[in-house]
Amino acid sequence: VSVDQSVVDLDIPFRLGGFASTTIQLLGIVGVMSKVTWQVLLLFVPMATACLWMQ
Secondary structure (H helix, E strand, O other): OOHHHHHHHHHHHHHHHHHHHHHHHHHHHHHHHHHHOOHHHHHHHHHHHHHHHHO
16 A cells, blocks of 8 residues: 555545535535525525536
């Protein structure tokens, strides 16, 4: 087993955990903002769709 592979094996879970945490926070923020101001959804949904489509 090479040292580089073990570094990658340890790095992937940390990056995935950070991504999951950030995604959950973003969805929570959008959820709270949507409860307060539903117009946020009118902006968020098309922008999220455009971002996914462009990727």
